[in-house]
Each structure stands twice: as C-alpha cells, then as structure tokens.
Amino acid sequence: MDHKKEDKNICINCEERLTDIHNLHNLTKEEQELLNRPKRVLTVSIPVRMDDGEVKVFNGYRVQYNNALGPTKGGIRYHEDVDLEEVKVLAFLMSLKTALAGIPFGGAKGGIEVNPDELSKGELERLTRGFVKEIYKFIGPHLDIPAPDVNTNAQIMAWFVDEYSDIVGEFTPGVVTGKPLILGGSEGRELATSLGGAFVLKRFVENFGDKKENLSVAIQGFGNVGMNIAKILDDWGYKVVAVSNSRGGIFDQNGINIKDLIEKMADTRDFPSGFGKEISNDDLLLLDVDVLIPAALSNQITKDNADEIKAKIILEMANAPITKEADQILEKNNVEVIPDILANAGGVIVSYLEWVQNSENYYWKEKEVNEKLKEIIESAFDKVMNLRKEKDLNNIRNASYILAVNRILEAERLRGTLG
Numbered sequence: 001m002d003h004k005k006e007d008k009n010i011c012i013n014c015e016e017r018l019t020d021i022h023n024l025h026n027l028t029k030e031e032q033e034l035l036n037r038p039k040r041v042l043t044v045s046i047p048v049r050m051d052d053g054e055v056k057v058f059n060g061y062r063v064q065y066n067n068a069l070g071p072t073k074g075g076i077r078y079h080e081d082v083d084l085e086e087v088k089v090l091a092f093l094m095s096l097k098t099a100l101a102g103i104p105f106g107g108a109k110g111g112i113e114v115n116p117d118e119l120s121k122g123e124l125e126r127l128t129r130g131f132v133k134e135i136y137k138f139i140g141p142h143l144d145i146p147a148p149d150v151n152t153n154a155q156i157m158a159w160f161v162d163e164y165s166d167i168v169g170e171f172t173p174g175v176v177t178g179k180p181l182i183l184g185g186s187e188g189r190e191l192a193t194s195l196g197g198a199f200v201l202k203r204f205v206e207n208f209g210d211k212k213e214n215l216s217v218a219i220q221g222f223g224n225v226g227m228n229i230a231k232i233l234d235d236w237g238y239k240v241v242a243v244s245n246s247r248g249g250i251f252d253q254n255g256i257n258i259k260d261l262i263e264k265m266a267d268t269r270d271f272p273s274g275f276g277k278e279i280s281n282d283d284l285l286l287l288d289v290d291v292l293i294p295a296a297l298s299n300q301i302t303k304d305n306a307d308e309i310k311a312k313i314i315l316e317m318a319n320a321p322i323t324k325e326a327d328q329i330l331e332k333n334n335v336e337v338i339p340d341i342l343a344n345a346g347g348v349i350v351s352y353l354e355w356v357q358n359s360e361n362y363y364w365k366e367k368e369v370n371e372k373l374k375e376i377i378e379s380a381f382d383k384v385m386n387l388r389k390e391k392d393l394n395n396i397r398n399a400s401y402i403l404a405v406n407r408i409l410e411a412e413r414l415r416g417t418l419g
C-alpha cells in the first residue's frame, strides 16, 4: 500500500504477517486498517541521576496495540537494541496471544534502550521509577499491565508496584505481573511458560501424533524456558536427547539424565562432561528427533536450514524462531509447527491468574494455578485444532492467527468500532 512512507503509525511488519490471514480469510479493508496499527504508542525520555552525579537520559517505549478484549498486557524489556518497530510487532503478537488464549486482555509491549549490565542496582531502580513516572497515567490494573521480559525481573516489577502505588496513593499490585510472591506474585509463574508448552505438546501427541511413547526431543536454549521444559518432559517420560545454550550443546541418543544435569549446572553455565557428546547449535537443529523445541532466540530456522530439519514436530517456545520462508519449506515437508502464540502462552495465562488473585486479594496454591493453566491452554489448543480441521488449513499457525484475529474483530464489532 502507498501509505507506508507517510503513515508513521502503521506497523509494516504486522501488515506483512497479516497478509496470509487476509488471503485465507478475506479481511475487509477496515479490518486490515484497524489491525495494521497500534492503538497507542508512547515514547518517553527518562532522565536518571547516575551514581557519579551526571544525568543521563534514556529512551523508553510502550505500545498498546489492541484493547478490544480488555486491558492491554505485555512485558517490558531493558536492552540497548530496543527499537520501536520491533516493540510494535511484539505488542501485536501479544494481542494475538491473549486473544488466542481466551483471556480478557489486549496486547502491549514496552522497553527501554539500555544495557542494564552497565547500571548499578541504584541506577536501575531510579531508571525503573523514572519510567513509571512517565507512563503511570497510561498503565493500571484496568488499563495496561506490564510484566517482565528480556533483562527485567521480579525485583524490577517490585519497584514498579512501589512507585505506581506511591503515585496513585494506594497499594496496587495488579498494575504489573511477574512480581515476587510476597508482593502479590503467583505460585507457578516461574514454570508457567514451560508447563503450558508441555501441556500443548502432550495434547498434540496424544491426539494427532503417530507415535505416542518415548518420543525423542532436542531443545535449543537451556534458560528459564528450555531448562524447565526439559525437566517437565523428562519427568513425563519423553527422551530428551539434546540440549544447548549459547556456548554449544550436548547430545546422547539414549537420552540425557536431565535431573543430574540440572543439579550439576547449578554453579556453572557450561555443560559438564559425561552427559553426551558435544554438538553445535546448528547441528542440534538438524538432529533426527521426533520433537524439536527452539527455546532461545528468534530466526533460528531459516530458508538455509529448513529443508534439512528432520524433526516431525516443532514446538516454538521462543518467540518467532522460524522465518516466514522457512515456514513454507517445513509445511511442504510435512513438519508440524506448533506456533509461539500458542506454545508459549503459558506465561501470559499465569500472569492473568496472578492479576485475578490480586483483584480478589486471595491467593491459590501452585496445584490450583497449574490446573487452571492446563484448562485454559488446552481449551485454546482444541479450538485451534478444530478450526484447522473445519477450514482444512495447512498449518497450525494460520489456524491460530485466524482464531485470534476473529476474537479481536468480534469484540471490535460488538463495541461498535467496526460496522
């Protein structure tokens, strides 16, 4: 479209992602116009008094993409490469993720251009409080609810709650999720993303997989998500044959002893010897396994390696680990991809449960949280698979996008925004 050059609000990358849906689903022009742009984009400057007495000014962003289904929800990252266009895309994906999960939230994302490793704890706290001062009018439990993301954590959320509560004059834990337990965090939040992914994989295998037992799994990334999903799947009887982190990986075709490995890795980031032969990250992706789980970075499976992937199922725990061209190659090769907005929705689902507990000021045990997570994510998965069957769609990603977009558009129509 020719508006791209002048229209600063449009999210070009979101528009591209919606093209497939438009082709399959015939979105009207108004629907496309509405979905191609964020509802609200905030750009703020945050002056921070550094430890040496100098004032440094940081750029911060918050994009509230779509709020038809409820208050917007999404993480805040601290990274020197934070870029507004990328934040828009991530906020768009959050809108789809919450809609798909069927939770009463819209989607948002935010970030500050900063390398937090270069800041002292005090500077990090002042930066966080400064950011809250700039955006407090636009966030709140019924407006927009941030959460941790890359390089942000429960401590940063605690400062968020404190600053926001001071400004509005009352304790407001529901303004963010991912808080420490003692300040209104939820049991189960730490494991939620991995557990949600494991529930989805299990359901897929039980209902649609040819082979049900002793499936072999390779996992790229051994951080919060990768390590926890390795542990859960190992407990459930899957055979985790390969894992990796940024320094490389290990492979044992008879299965790695995950419990021992995690124990041994408590004080080192390197994989200890004796657990499998060393492999590179590139090799891990190409292993002949039943299930491949990218749980590290974006753009890991591209047109250059997609044709060589031997896994039959890919569970996208990282955000956007497969490029669009690679997706087409995998589909041609009958590799089933369970997309990020479904596979890794466990985190935002338990964030929703945290927010509900904050609203009631009544807190559940981990078992109860996990049961609710299971019910919500399996219900979303079943709806996606039903839609795929009903519309005879080639892949799970398109079915997920269509379901999510339909929910948003239905809410927009009922609210009167669309005719």
Ligand code: NAD
Binding pocket: 193, 220, 221, 222, 223, 224, 225, 226, 244, 245, 246, 247, 281, 295, 296, 297, 298, 317, 318, 319, 344, 347
């Ligand atoms: P993390 O920082 O805890 O772990 C990332 C892991 O990836 C580390 O083991 C790191 O060594 C590894 N890694 C980095 N570069 C690598 C490379 N080139 N090759 C292989 N491994 C590499 O992060 P996380 O919280 O586990 O998140 C992982 C992914 O899951 C990210 O894409 C994140 O956006 C996504 N995600 C996380 C959550 C959550 O709740 N944590 C929710 C949704 C999506």
